[in-house]
Amino acid sequence: MMKTLALSTSILALASSAVLAGGLDRSGQSISAIFSAPGSTSVSFGAVKPSIKGTDTAGNSYNVGDAYQQYGYSYTGGKADAFSYALIIDQPYGANVTYGNSPLTSTLGGTMADLSSHAATVVGRYALSSRFSVLGGISLETVEGTVNLNGTSYRGAISAAAVAKGFNASLPSGATELSSATLGAAALGDTTAQTAIDTTYGAGTFATLAGSLGTTATNFATNDGYKFNMKQDTSVGFLLGAAYEIPDIALRLAASYRFETDHSAATTESMLGLSSVPGTVDYVTPQSFNLDFQTGVAKNTLLTANFRWTDFSAVDVVPTLLGSDLVNIDDSYRYSIGVAHRFSDQFAGTVSLSYEEAGNAATVSPLGPTDGLYGLTVGGLYSKNNVNISGGLNYTWLGAANAGVGGQTAASFGSNSAVGAGLKIEIVF
Missing domain, CATH: 1.10.10 (Arc Repressor Mutant, subunit A)
Structure with a gap:
């Protein structure tokens, strides 16, 4: 029962996964599927609608956050008391930002970013004892993107x-x-x-x-203006981790570390009359660390907590023609805490709070014009025989920020928010 209750908390990450939190972070790269019962298969869908409104120094108004969707899949196999494995498919990074208004009369009109990624990760878990286990995994990660700079x-x-x-x-x-x-x-x-x-x-x-x-x-x-297109590139990444569990009280402390993944992508750039100039850009997707905790605190009640660090400061995308970094993002430190309670054999409810501290920079990149966040997610789980259906809704308050170019404020953004919704279906065969 407590394992099924833990499933209900996983939908919280889906509903609140990407509200422009943590720079380019989207899925949070959770490996929680490795702890599901062998034979578990899940599919998930999430949708996020940001509202990021600002005004530039010329008096033009913007609402730059584009709505987007997230998809996921997982399968867990093996034996829970010895070796198990999981296949996890997610979209770890992304950006969807568009500035309206004329580029001739506004500071940032015509600027946009569209970054997408997909990853397939295989994670293995070997139990050293009834309480200790070690984790390892390999992933195939694909990234592509388009950026326009104008205004x-x-x-x-x-x-x-x-x-x-x-x-x-x-x-x-x-x-x-x-x-x-x-x-x-x-x-x-x-x-x-x-x-x-x-x-x-x-x-x-x-x-x-x-x-x-x-x-x-x-x-x-x-x-x-300036146009940049980065072709699709696929690279191999790796992860390591460990877990400590006390099954009788549903306690689990799991840590996972992902190494940097090297990419090299073909590009084209257009600027100042030079059209579709070919090139190559070398970059990394960041190393990261996830720490996940859960424990039973009362009958049918589970407490969860999560910490994620992502090394975005190490990510540099410097196209040849432009000659400067398109990614200017500080490291991300995200915290969350949640509670799940089972009200009956078939229904459980969840609530979670998330937090990211605002940085100290005077300006941030116009391609991510928010700084810090507070989020609230509520959800529920319905179980029937071998089927578990989870759903969640999230509201996130996104921190105000000054979007800057060359260290100079171009626009100020406040009263930012995002709404997310998620649905997950798990079947245990």
């Missing part, structure tokens, strides 16, 4: 980078190179930056560069 903020930053690069190429060897940030600030009217450029490189230098900036910015605008 006046990206126009200024990318144009400044292009002009500074060309200017630096003409400098004599050993000369101090011009920072694109300094040039960008000067172009926005910073007289200190303008004076510094003329002092370092000679009187009238900024005026000349300003003319080049105007021409480059026009080129950027008339060629629909």
Whole structure:
């Protein structure tokens, strides 16, 4: 009965899995299926609708969060008291962000990101005793994505980078190179930056560069900004873990660590009149650590807790033509705690709270313009013979943030939220 009760808590992760939490995190990469009864098969579906509203420095309004769906599948086989294995299919990472408004008159209009991933993981579990077990697994992970950068903020930053690069190429060897940030600030009217450029490189230098900036910015605008497409790439990843259990009280402490997964993908870029420039980008999907705990606390009542760390700061996607990182995300630390209670042989209810601390950065990436969260999920489980049906609803308060380009605030987002729903069907053969 307690094992079935534990199943009802798993739907909480499905309902709240991806509300733009933890950077690009979507599924949470749970391996809880390895603890299901041998012969268990499950399918799951989740849908998330974010509401991420903001206003840019030009007064334009945005609602950038696109709705999306999550799918999952698992099968558990083997023998529960010796060796068992599980096949888990999920979508570990993703992004769905679109900025409306004209790119000619708004700071971020035309900017968008669409990242998708799929993973198939086989996890094995070997029981060293009735309480201790070790885990190991291998996964095939596929990632692909499209990013467009547009609007006046990206126009200024990318144009400044292009002009500074060309200017630096003409400098004599050993000369101090011009920072694109300094040039960008000067172009926005910073007289200190303008004076510094003329002092370092000679009187009238900024005026000349300003003319080049105007021409480059026009080129950027008339060629629909910057476009990046990353082709699908599939790579192999690995995980290790261990678990401690006391079955009599439904206690389990399980830890799992996933290593970084290396990817190398073919790309195309378009910018400043250069169309569909081919290239290659090397990147990693992040290492992560999950710690899952559960224990019975009263008759028919289960307490659960989870911690997940994801090393997003190690993820860099630097296309050749753009020359700067498209992924600028801090590490994610997510906590959750929940309670499940069985009211009858057929029905159980669940409630869970989740939390991510906000970071300290003055600005965040426009491709993920929230910072921190509080989430509440409620759900239920209906059991009949060998079929368990779980469902859950989530509401998450997403933290306010300033979306920035080149360290400068382009838009401010507040009153952010997301609603999620999930359904999971498990059959034990």
